[in-house]
Amino acid sequence: MIKKLLKRVFGKSAKKKSPDSAIVIPFEVHKVGRDSISYGAKRVTDGLQAAGFKAFVVGGAVRDLLLNRQPKDFDVATDATPEEIRRVFRRARIIGRRFRLVHVMFGDETVEVSTFRRMIEVEDAQTDEHGRLLRDNEFGDREQDAARRDFTANALFYDPTTQEIFDYHNGYADIRANTLRIIGEPEVRYREDPVRMLRAVRLSAKLGMKLDEATAAPIAQMKGLLANVPEARMFDEMLKLLLSGHALECIKKLRAMDLHHGMLPMLDVILEQPLGERFVMLSLQNTDQRIRDEKPTSPAFLFAALLWHEVLSVWKVREASGERSLAALQAAMDEVLERQRAQLAIPRRYDTVMKAQHLIQFIDHPTP
Numbered sequence: 001m002i003k004k005l006l007k008r009v010f011g012k013s014a015k016k017k018s019p020d021s022a023i024v025i026p027f028e029v030h031k032v033g034r035d036s037i038s039y040g041a042k043r044v045t046d047g048l049q050a051a052g053f054k055a056f057v058v059g060g061a062v063r064d065l066l067l068n069r070q071p072k073d074f075d076v077a078t079d080a081t082p083e084e085i086r087r088v089f090r091r092a093r094i095i096g097r098r099f100r101l102v103h104v105m106f107g108d109e110t111v112e113v114s115t116f117r118r119m120i121e122v123e124d125a126q127t128d129e130h131g132r133l134l135r136d137n138e139f140g141d142r143e144q145d146a147a148r149r150d151f152t153a154n155a156l157f158y159d160p161t162t163q164e165i166f167d168y169h170n171g172y173a174d175i176r177a178n179t180l181r182i183i184g185e186p187e188v189r190y191r192e193d194p195v196r197m198l199r200a201v202r203l204s205a206k207l208g209m210k211l212d213e214a215t216a217a218p219i220a221q222m223k224g225l226l227a228n229v230p231e232a233r234m235f236d237e238m239l240k241l242l243l244s245g246h247a248l249e250c251i252k253k254l255r256a257m258d259l260h261h262g263m264l265p266m267l268d269v270i271l272e273q274p275l276g277e278r279f280v281m282l283s284l285q286n287t288d289q290r291i292r293d294e295k296p297t298s299p300a301f302l303f304a305a306l307l308w309h310e311v312l313s314v315w316k317v318r319e320a321s322g323e324r325s326l327a328a329l330q331a332a333m334d335e336v337l338e339r340q341r342a343q344l345a346i347p348r349r350y351d352t353v354m355k356a357q358h359l360i361q362f363i364d365h366p367t368p
């Protein structure tokens with residue numbers, strides 16, 4: 001009512017509004033053209049729109065394009081259900097149990113397509129005793145989908161057909177101001193999902209964006225909540241961090257915020273040794289450079305490097321107590337991996353490569 005009245009009195013507002021509360025940013029302002037979208041993502045949005053659905057490029061890709069960076073991959077969000085999405089494309093399969101997503105394949109490009117989701121209201125959310133949000137897998141609309149995302153810069157929707165960006169949380173202005181800001185109340189959002197604290201640090205290091213003050217402030221007191229995050233999830237996050245091409249900056253930032261404990265438990269021990277720190281930093285730098293040069297990297301190699309010092313010291317102790325050198329090394333590798341695994345789920349499939357790396361070190365230096 002009031003809105004209508006205001007409109008009649010003041011005429012159309014300068015900023016174009018969409019039917020919901022999004023601000024619409026036209027191509028002339030943001031300058032991201034349809035041609036900067038990957039072939040697969042365009043095929044997906046075109047296909048879904050032709051079938052009568054809404055479809056947008058979302059998340060990291062829109063953010064990266066606005067920052068003049070090459071997106072790692074393109075994700076699409078739509079109002080079509082997973083089954084409806086699958087019916088539109090020839091090569092598509094539904095994946096995931098908790099959130100059902102659809103992977104649509106075009107040659108060697110895979111586009112991840114998700115149905116708009118909403119966060120369950122806090123009252124009826126199944127939160128665990130620490131307040132972690134356990135359910136955000138109900139379908140929702142575009143506005144709800146924006147609100148459940150982590151940072152304002154990650155919550156923009158781009159329509160490759162009209163070349164418009166839909167912005168619910170001032171993400172466009174934040175990106176232009178080079179600021180990473182969490183959506184909503186920081187404390188609430190970190191309690192829902194403590195991994196967001198790590199994401200804040202990782203993304204700000206990777207993108208060179210400054211962390212908004214209110215976004216950074218509660219982390220010091222809330223970091224303890226990371227202890228409740230399932231190991232497998234911590235491991236995934238750790239991998240993203242180590243393979244981001246900016247691992248060194250990320251680890252430095254994590255240490256500055258005292259968030260690195262518990263990420264890779266051994267890292268604490270290693271970093272505290274004077275030689276260890278240099279070794280870890282060099283391994284990280286080396287991996288970062290390989291990623292930037294688009295050379296292949298393997299998580300197992302990096303873990304092997306990160307754990308090498310620990311293996312070395314156990315090896316020394318065992319050898320000093322009379323074990324044969326190679327046997328002592330093998331026992332040391334098992335011991336260190338086992339200890340590490342107790343806190344962080346390094347999948348066993350990495351063991352062989354990690355041990356091989358340690359054996360290569362052994363061939364170079366047959367005694368510790």
Ligand code: ATP
Binds near residue numbers: 059149151155196240
């Ligand atoms: P990257 O460039 O590292 O892939 P990204 O922002 O694309 O960064 P993804 O992990 O690929 O990160 O996640 C895709 C999108 O999903 C994010 O942009 C964000 O909107 C949303 N998202 C991811 N993790 C969370 C989370 N823990 N809480 C809320 N939203 C999240």
Ligand code: MG
Binds near residue numbers: 059060061072073
């Ligand atoms: Mg991504």
